[in-house]
Amino acid sequence: MKLGAIEAGGTKFVCGIGNEQGEIFDRVSFPTTTPEETMEQVIRYFKEQDVEAIGVGSFGPVDLNKNSSTYGYITTTPKPYWNQYPLLGELQKHVNVPLGFDTDVNAAALGEAEWGAAKGLASCVYVTIGTGVGAGALVEGKLLHGLLHPEMGHILIKRHPEDHFEGRCPYHRDCLEGMAAGPAIEQRWGKKGFELEQTDKVWEFEAYYVAQAVTNLVYMLSPEKIILGGGVMKQKQLFPLIRGHVRDMLNGYVQKREVAEGIDDYIVPPGLGDNAGLSGALVLAKQELERA
Ligand SMILES: Nc1ncnc2c1ncn2[C@@H]1O[C@H](COP(=O)(O)OP(=O)(O)OP(=O)(O)O)[C@@H](O)[C@H]1O
Numbered sequence: 369m370k371l372g373a374i375e376a377g378g379t380k381f382v383c384g385i386g387n388e389q390g391e392i393f394d395r396v397s398f399p400t401t402t403p404e405e406t407m408e409q410v411i412r413y414f415k416e417q418d419v420e421a422i423g424v425g426s427f428g429p430v431d432l433n434k435n436s437s438t439y440g441y442i443t444t445t446p447k448p449y450w451n452q453y454p455l456l457g458e459l460q461k462h463v464n465v466p467l468g469f470d471t472d473v474n475a476a477a478l479g480e481a482e483w484g485a486a487k488g489l490a491s492c493v494y495v496t497i498g499t500g501v502g503a504g505a506l507v508e509g510k511l512l513h514g515l516l517h518p519e520m521g522h523i524l525i526k527r528h529p530e531d532h533f534e535g536r537c538p539y540h541r542d543c544l545e546g547m548a549a550g551p552a553i554e555q556r557w558g559k560k561g562f563e564l565e566q567t568d569k570v571w572e573f574e575a576y577y578v579a580q581a582v583t584n585l586v587y588m589l590s591p592e593k594i595i596l597g598g599g600v601m602k603q604k605q606l607f608p609l610i611r612g613h614v615r616d617m618l619n620g621y622v623q624k625r626e627v628a629e630g631i632d633d634y635i636v637p638p639g640l641g642d643n644a645g646l647s648g649a650l651v652l653a654k655q656e657l658e659r660a
């Protein structure tokens with residue numbers, strides 16, 4: 369089965385060709401500029417490929433309600449040019465195959481549950497900490513949608529007592545994304561994250577914020593695995609710091625092996641590495657084909 373996959377990000381669109389076993393045969397990426405420019409490249413790529421279905425995991429907010437007149441739109445994004453953009457409709461005009469659609473982070477969670485770190489589990493959360501913070505959740509075997517879709521990057525967190533950075537979320541200032549996304553690190557410290565590897569304080573603050581999010585996720589969704597991805601999580605020293613804080617914050621209240629002696633295997637990097645989103649989009653394509 370030849371399937372197409374799109375990971376539509378705010379910086380770049382990654383397109384790929386793969387199959388229902390999660391093998392990826394080709395992978396290209398186009399910068400996210402204007403919808404016209406970016407989509408022209410995406411459409412040209414898929415027109416040369418004879419795929420049976422395409423799955424799309426997109427940055428958001430997106431409309432995932434199939435009964436809505438704006439299904440498949442990128443809706444209220446502050447990203448210039450992409451506000452109220454009919455992503456799926458535009459694609460469908462040019463490729464006559466079933467299209468699966470979900471958020472980028474839900475797709476990543478799905479990919480990880482199918483072939484990655486959460487393989488065989490009916491629940492997991494995938495959190496990305498990159499240009500923004502977002503999380504997708506698989507709950508009892510299904511991706512979580514609801515009213516809009518979860519926007520877990522904007523949860524409210526307690527400030528580190530030594531952190532005086534004001535935060536940079538345009539909506540909430542010091543929410544999780546406002547304090548812990550890559551651009552927040554850069555603005556607070558005046559350097560990019562990868563240049564701050566040796567500065568312990570940077571990762572102490574970062575781990576404190578991410579651990580609060582993880583702790584809240586444990587309480588709210590009770591996932592069987594929590595996967596932390598995105599550019600900032602390339603700093604591998606964050607993992608032990610986050611796990612330590614989570615154990616302290618839970619303080620023994622959740623009495624499960626996974627969040628005690630098994631925590632190294634509970635809060636983990638993506639099993640699929642940078643392919644989580646694209647792999648998840650393949651699953652979305654496969655599922656849409658089965659429904660069609
Ligand atoms: N090795 C690293 N260490 C620390 N921070 C990093 C590292 N690599 C990237 N970052 C930070 O992560 C952010 C980029 O995140 P990422 O690479 O996940 O892109 P993204 O947010 O997924 O992009 P898109 O918007 O296209 O989805 C930047 O703020 C960057 O400074």
Ligand SMILES: [Zn+2]
Pocket residue numbers: 521522537538539540541543544545546
């Ligand atoms: Zn916010």
